[in-house]
Amino acid sequence: MSDTSGESARRPMIEVQGLHKSFGEQEILRGVDLVVEEGTTCVLMGVSGSGKTVLMKHLVGLLEPDRGTVRVDGADLATLDEAGLDALRRKQGILFQANALFDSLTVFDNVAFPLRQRTKMSEAEIQEAVRKSLGVVGLTHAAQRFPGELSGGMQKRVGFARAAILQPKILLYDDPTAGLDPLTTASVNEVIFTGKQQLGATSLVITPDVASAFRVADKLALMHEGRVVATGKPEEIRRSEHPAVKAFLHSWLQRQSQRPQRS
Numbered sequence: 001m002s003d004t005s006g007e008s009a010r011r012p013m014i015e016v017q018g019l020h021k022s023f024g025e026q027e028i029l030r031g032v033d034l035v036v037e038e039g040t041t042c043v044l045m046g047v048s049g050s051g052k053t054v055l056m057k058h059l060v061g062l063l064e065p066d067r068g069t070v071r072v073d074g075a076d077l078a079t080l081d082e083a084g085l086d087a088l089r090r091k092q093g094i095l096f097q098a099n100a101l102f103d104s105l106t107v108f109d110n111v112a113f114p115l116r117q118r119t120k121m122s123e124a125e126i127q128e129a130v131r132k133s134l135g136v137v138g139l140t141h142a143a144q145r146f147p148g149e150l151s152g153g154m155q156k157r158v159g160f161a162r163a164a165i166l167q168p169k170i171l172l173y174d175d176p177t178a179g180l181d182p183l184t185t186a187s188v189n190e191v192i193f194t195g196k197q198q199l200g201a202t203s204l205v206i207t208p209d210v211a212s213a214f215r216v217a218d219k220l221a222l223m224h225e226g227r228v229v230a231t232g233k234p235e236e237i238r239r240s241e242h243p244a245v246k247a248f249l250h251s252w253l254q255r256q257s258q259r260p261q262r263s
Contacts (some may be wrong), residue, residue: 044221093163
């Protein structure tokens with residue numbers, strides 16, 4: 001299935017072609033092809049073990065392909081030295097599944113951490129940048145609290161504020177709604193919308209959560225057995241007759257119907 005939306009005229013920000021990766025005799029990626037256009041949100045779905053996280057690690061240069069190419073913002077990662085990879089990573093913000101916040105640091109210091117590590121900004125400039133970033137996610141009041149004092153949804157928003165503080169071109173979300181209740185999931189979906197609207201960032205979201213995927217995506221992609229087997233706008237994926245897509249959506253609907261109803 002091809003993406004025939006208006007976004008197809010945009011410049012590709014992420015381009016993956018024929019990507020293969022094995023660990024020992026275990027073949028994880030078996031020829032992945034994926035394009036994410038600048039300023040759009042692509043959601044990559046698939047069951048556990050389909051290769052989603054391994055693909056993301058290639059996008060930040062943590063893994064090298066066995067075969068195939070990975071281009072991010074026009075740069076072929078295979079041609080970059082450590083300085084080039086570091087420059088690329090400065091363009092990327094990552095929201096991890098477990099938030100990866102420093103428990104011993106306040107919310108303010110967690111969000112300020114990338115600025116102190118990667119820039120020569122003065123403390124006054126850092127104070128202003130953090131204030132603005134926390135304001136975007138509605139957490140200015142929580143600046144002096146610690147992560148352990150926050151709800152799961154608030155921790156996700158702190159994670160986003162930190163990921164976005166350097167105003168990255170690209171935001172990568174690794175299963176951001178895993179284990180969250182519906183209210184907190186809705187809060188995370190709003191964070192993803194914020195990344196697009198406030199930063200104009202290109203976003204790639206990895207999730208098995210079909211409901212969230214359909215809410216936030218400009219384009220959906222399904223990984224199955226190490227390949228992207230279908231891509232398209234949400235309504236195209238919903239109508240897809242591809243056996244893997246139908247099986248994935250049916251399985252998700254079954255799981256939803258078996259969940260206990262809240263009183």
